[in-house]
Amino acid sequence: MDIISNLLLGFSIVLEPINLLFCFLGALFGTLTGVLPGLGPVGAMCMLFPLTFKFSPVTGIIMLSGIYYGAMYGGSTTSILVNIPGEAASVVTCIDGHEMAKKGLAGTALGIAAFGSFIAGTFGVIVLMLLAPPLANFALKFGPPEYAAVMIAALTIVTYLAKGSMLNAWMMVVFGILLGTVGVDIFTGLERFTLGIPALRDGLGMAPVVMGIFGLGEIFINIEEQIGKANILKTEIKKLLPTLQHWKESAWPIFRGSILGFFLGLIPGGGAVIASFASYALEKKVSKHPEKFGAGAIEGVAGPESANNAATAGAFIPLLSLGVPSNVVMAILVGGLLVHGVQPGPLLISEHKDIFWGVIASMYVGNMMLLVLNVPLIPMWVKVLKIPYPILFPLIILFCIVGVYSISFDVAEIYIMFIFGLVGYLMKKCDFEGAPLTLAFVLSPLMENAVKQSLKMSDGSFSIFFERPISAVLLGIAFLSVITTILPWVRTKVLEFKSKTVEKATD
Amino acid sequence: MVSKKKVRIIFNVGLLLVSVWTIAESYALSIGSVNDPGPGFLSFFAAIFLGILTLINLGKILVTSANELAFSSYKNTKNLFYTVLIIFFSTLLMNRLGFIIISALFMTCLLRFVGKQKWSSTFAITGATVISSYLIFKLILKIQLPVGLLGF
Numbered sequence: 001m002d003i004i005s006n007l008l009l010g011f012s013i014v015l016e017p018i019n020l021l022f023c024f025l026g027a028l029f030g031t032l033t034g035v036l037p038g039l040g041p042v043g044a045m046c047m048l049f050p051l052t053f054k055f056s057p058v059t060g061i062i063m064l065s066g067i068y069y070g071a072m073y074g075g076s077t078t079s080i081l082v083n084i085p086g087e088a089a090s091v092v093t094c095i096d097g098h099e100m101a102k103k104g105l106a107g108t109a110l111g112i113a114a115f116g117s118f119i120a121g122t123f124g125v126i127v128l129m130l131l132a133p134p135l136a137n138f139a140l141k142f143g144p145p146e147y148a149a150v151m152i153a154a155l156t157i158v159t160y161l162a163k164g165s166m167l168n169a170w171m172m173v174v175f176g177i178l179l180g181t182v183g184v185d186i187f188t189g190l191e192r193f194t195l196g197i198p199a200l201r202d203g204l205g206m207a208p209v210v211m212g213i214f215g216l217g218e219i220f221i222n223i224e225e226q227i228g229k230a231n232i233l234k235t236e237i238k239k240l241l242p243t244l245q246h247w248k249e250s251a252w253p254i255f256r257g258s259i260l261g262f263f264l265g266l267i268p269g270g271g272a273v274i275a276s277f278a279s280y281a282l283e284k285k286v287s288k289h290p291e292k293f294g295a296g297a298i299e300g301v302a303g304p305e306s307a308n309n310a311a312t313a314g315a316f317i318p319l320l321s322l323g324v325p326s327n328v329v330m331a332i333l334v335g336g337l338l339v340h341g342v343q344p345g346p347l348l349i350s351e352h353k354d355i356f357w358g359v360i361a362s363m364y365v366g367n368m369m370l371l372v373l374n375v376p377l378i379p380m381w382v383k384v385l386k387i388p389y390p391i392l393f394p395l396i397i398l399f400c401i402v403g404v405y406s407i408s409f410d411v412a413e414i415y416i417m418f419i420f421g422l423v424g425y426l427m428k429k430c431d432f433e434g435a436p437l438t439l440a441f442v443l444s445p446l447m448e449n450a451v452k453q454s455l456k457m458s459d460g461s462f463s464i465f466f467e468r469p470i471s472a473v474l475l476g477i478a479f480l481s482v483i484t485t486i487l488p489w490v491r492t493k494v495l496e497f498k499s500k501t502v503e504k505a506t507d
Numbered sequence: 508m509v510s511k512k513k514v515r516i517i518f519n520v521g522l523l524l525v526s527v528w529t530i531a532e533s534y535a536l537s538i539g540s541v542n543d544p545g546p547g548f549l550s551f552f553a554a555i556f557l558g559i560l561t562l563i564n565l566g567k568i569l570v571t572s573a574n575e576l577a578f579s580s581y582k583n584t585k586n587l588f589y590t591v592l593i594i595f596f597s598t599l600l601m602n603r604l605g606f607i608i609i610s611a612l613f614m615t616c617l618l619r620f621v622g623k624q625k626w627s628s629t630f631a632i633t634g635a636t637v638i639s640s641y642l643i644f645k646l647i648l649k650i651q652l653p654v655g656l657l658g659f
Contacts, residue, residue, distance in 0.1 A: 051648065170560055178557065192533075192546055219590075391624065398613060402650070406650040429514050448549045462541075
């Protein structure tokens with residue numbers, strides 16, 4: 001009963017005209033950024049982040065969340081029609097989605113992607129609504145050692161799931177931790193690593209750092225690699241509503257994708273990208289006709305598109321119940337809450353019911369809006385895709401500049417974004433990922449406080465982290481994720497060494 | 508053309524310098540002790556860890572020989588260089604010239620010299636962008652943009 005009354009409270013909040021408007025704008029802008037290759041939800045959220053200062057926290061978070069799940073919807077359009085993923089989570093949709101489009105089934109592919117996203121998104125919100133409150137209650141038992149362990153485990157799992165080298169991911173995590181220590185130390189009041197620059201006294205802002213790495217850095221790469229003209233498929237988009245046969249083929253993939261996606265969304269660093277790949281692999285594995293995959297199998301669109309949308313809802317759980325962001329998008333939401341003086345964590349659900357239930361209700365409304373909007377708006381998105389990148393990128397940079405400037409009306413913030421844009425560009429060139437750095441940067445101050453408090457509590461003994469069961473389990477998970485990555489590497493090296501010795505001996 | 512290996516070495520050396528500087532600064536700030544950690548405690552150990560990881564990575568890069576080029580072409584790298592310069596100077600002159608002038612110059616330079624648009628479309632897009640962004644940011648959202656020479 002409690003859930004129903006709280007949900008009604010959420011709906012009463014989201015149905016206020018201002019919240020409804022920003023839910024719509026967020027979902028629409030998110031879809032646009034999902035459609036446009038080279039501008040992901042992170043860049044889009046950063047661009048609109050300063051706008052949230054003007055509204056109540058609930059309106060701001062509703063808008064930012066709308067961008068996130070809107071981008072997941074929009075990404076499929078570009079994948080299916082252009083064979084270029086609008087954002088990373090739609091990479092896998094290109095494989096069968098574009099093949100379906102080439103066979104004249106573009107409408108069906110877009111339709112099933114939209115319906116699958118809607119079903120999975122709604123499923124994710126329901127589970128989020130049911131799981132987050134009890135988890136938050138459980139998290140009330142957490143003290144500084146447990147929080148330190150949660151953050152260490154989160155950062156370790158992020159490196160474990162990194163796409164490239166684990167060494168590179170660890171370097172970015174540590175670099176992120178260092179960036180998070182810039183500014184005044186709250187325990188002593190001493191300035192750290194500020195180089196005498198007043199803008200750094202409060203630490204590096206999250207928006208300029210994230211916008212620099214994910215926004216400007218991405219644009220620099222695109223300019224340098226010069227995106228060619230998008231080759232939009234010239235096909236008539238008809239029959240957006242899937243037939244009964246299509247539904248039969250897609251029902252189980254949507255169901256499996258929803259469950260798999262939601263739970264992968266919970267894992268730090270997991271999120272929508274891994275969910276979509278895992279769902280594709282699962283569908284291929286369970287299919288009676290795996291040979292159809294890659295040649296336009298509808299299951300290859302329905303599963304991954306459902307999984308990436310369910311993952312967006314799953315990713316909210318660690319943030320809303322523990323206050324720990326599981327990916328960069330959630331880190332931006334943390335920033336959005338902190339700006340308004342709202343501390344994300346277990347107390348958020350009880351102390352800020354309006355925010356929690358408002359956001360939950362907005363997800364129902366937003367998913368419905370996206371379904372109603374996206375299908376008729378597909379021709380418009382196709383037109384948007386025709387805007388050449390040389391016209392688009394100056395606009396994006398200008399909005400980034402205005403966005404960053406409006407945070408504190410200080411040009412220094414633009415310089416910080418600019419510097420991190422160059423850092424982000426070099427990181428991409430050197431195959432370093434931005435996500436571990438950003439997560440570590442956001443978690444660093446929290447982790448530092450938790451570690452220092454724990455050590456003070458135990459009078460300098462590290463055993464406090466292992467004596468308490470929750471922190472011991474979490475650190476065990478972190479340790480296991482490191483070991484499971486190092487062991488295969490050591491094994492390969494040993495085998496290489498053995499084969500070399502055998503070769504030498506035979507010579 | 509510069510090789511990817513060279514860029515990787517430069518980036519890693521940069522990270523190594525960051526770690527050395529952070530170790531020195533953290534030490535100067537005071538590391539404290541385990542039962543009373545100082546302001547430089549976390550950064551000191553994190554910087555040592557970063558230094559070790561960077562050295563391992565540098566060793567790995569030096570051993571593996573990659574002939575891959577770092578940049579796609581001279582022309583595109585020049586475009587990137589122009590973009591970086593335009594952003595830098597726009598930021599530098601932002602407060603002095605004001606948002607309207609700077610955004611007009613910024614859009615014109617990027618559209619014409621990097622985006623290679625015709626003068627007519629450059630002016631049309633610039634005009635539309637400056638007017639709409641002024642309306643949205645200044646008048647609707649009431650964001651305090653730099654006034655500069657024009658006084659509004």
